[in-house]
Amino acid sequence: MTTTGGKAARTRARLTDAAFELFAEQGYDATTVAQIAERVGVTEMTFYRHFGSKDAVVVGDPYDPLIAAAVAAQPTDLPPLVRAARGVRSAWEGQPLDDDEALRARVSLGAATPSLRPAIRAGTAATEAAIAEALAAGGTDPLDAAVCAAALLGALTTALLGWPARPGTTLGATILRALDLLEHRP
Amino acid sequence: MTTTGGKAARTRARLTDAAFELFAEQGYDATTVAQIAERVGVTEMTFYRHFGSKDAVVVGDPYDPLIAAAVAAQPTDLPPLVRAARGVRSAWEGQPLDDDEALRARVSLGAATPSLRPAIRAGTAATEAAIAEALAAGGTDPLDAAVCAAALLGALTTALLGWPARPGTTLGATILRALDLLEHRP
DNA sequence: TAGAAAATGTGACTCACTAACATTCCGGCG
DNA sequence: CGCCGGAATGTTAGTGAGTCACATTTTCTA
Incomplete structure (x- = not known):
């Protein structure tokens, strides 16, 4: 066995x-x-x-639900989008995803197959909802929270799908770069 | 006839x-x-x-392709996400969508029907690509541009779908509010 | 009013996905 | 060893979206 x-x-x-x-x-x-x-x-x-x-x-696998906790841990006086971005950043730094070849292959397929995009978006829905809830718990208006969570997930998903097209770039760098953009770091 | x-x-x-x-x-x-x-x-x-x-x-109808032009018209020294948001803002102020009952009904149906979401996202793809291209033409890295465009469209779509649930609120206010959030106005 | 062009019909097909029910495989227990 | 129960798989028969090649009608124009 x-x-x-x-x-x-x-x-x-x-x-x-x-x-x-x-x-x-x-x-x-x-x-x-x-x-x-x-x-x-x-x-x-x-x-x-x-x-x-x-x-x-x-x-396959759904995204990290512990991201939401990291978002909730950010100071509530930040603008909601910044709060969300910083939360994801801290979650990533605490436990990054190791980018092996298998992951790269899967992401590549996802990026190259338009008919797969709906499923990819659906897979992020749970994380998006969790982040929105974490923001709302900090006093942010629920719709505002949903809007920020959607922006965040949109950015992250696009970064993820764009990553395999850049050989030599690490997934972490790509993700963190996307977060920078949400925080207006040029 | x-x-x-x-x-x-x-x-x-x-x-x-x-x-x-x-x-x-x-x-x-x-x-x-x-x-x-x-x-x-x-x-x-x-x-x-x-x-x-x-x-x-x-x-039904695809989104405005003239949004891209408004984005391209924004100063290139702004952070890309801000540039994109300001572009949409100016496009909206130039030619807002009148929110009649028919539109509200359609959006309501879209918001209440999960199986419709993929199609909604797909409908925004053209606008997203156009905005990304406008940003990239201003010197922004292509992947950065795509990430910002995705964040923007994610925010706008969520705002749009959340609008019918707020009776008495105008569509314009909801959209502009989403843009505020992207620009970190709390 | 004839004739081209636009609009619609027909029938047969592929493929994802579901459901109710039958069957086989496999490890544990007497 | 041999039986037994549950997990894993098979069978059959559907539904519904979407496509295709080809025939037919309707509409507009010259």
Whole structure:
């Protein structure tokens, strides 16, 4: 039993691998769920039980909910957008995402596939809501809070998707740069 | 021939009306394109020829491309996010959108229907790209420009969708408020 | 009023996604 | 060893959005 996890985890991993192979061979849109399932020797139904949607293979994990805590910890007398940006900055510095090749590949695919963007945005919705709530808890008007959170997530997502196109640049630098822009540092 | 436009325009208008009736009766998701077409006495095919997708009935018109010009007209020594925000502000002041009941109804539906959000975002993509390009033409790094444009559009879209929930508030005030937030005016 | 052009219809298809129900795999326990 | 229960997977049959090639009607113009 050297392999990690039970049978389900293994099937899930095989589906992920097959999916990325096919995406690389034919592109995301041209690949059908049936093809992915077939390559693994499994039914479409099994795919949907593991992922729920075709998007989910690529988008996968939701963003950090602990970002919200970092936002809430920022001084409430700052303008809300600055408060949010500083919160994310401190959260990142506390626990950065290591940018391995796998992540770069996934982000690259996401950036190169327009039909995937809705799913990407949807994946950030939870974080956006959490940040908005954290801002509102500090006395910011709820709509103002939502607007700032949306601006922040828009900036972060665009930075993330633009990162793979800049070889040699670290993800951290790209993210922090986006935060600088929100704080008007030119 | 007192009616405006040719037959196509009339069919399109009838499809829009029928669609919004059905959306009001049963909700957007529960309404099928076949139902819309049937109510007008027309085929699904005709619907798709007029709209291209179910989303398009609600999302409809693309945003102002002249916003980009206003952004480009702002002084280049401002931080890019400020430059973008001031550009939109000046564009709005030059030619505001009149907020009639029809617009409010459409925005309301969009705000209340999560499955519509992807289409809404997609509808702003052209404006976002135009603003990014205007910023980049002023010497801003292309990725920085894209990040700022995304933040701006994120803020504006959220403000727009949040507007109908505030009876008595004008759309203009809501938009200008969002721009204030991007410029750190609390 | 004929004839081109615009508008619409037909039928068949692909693909994502869902649901109810049946079946097989696998580890633990007597 | 052999049985048993739950997890994992299969089967079948759908719905609904969107596309395509081709036929037909309607509308406008010369």
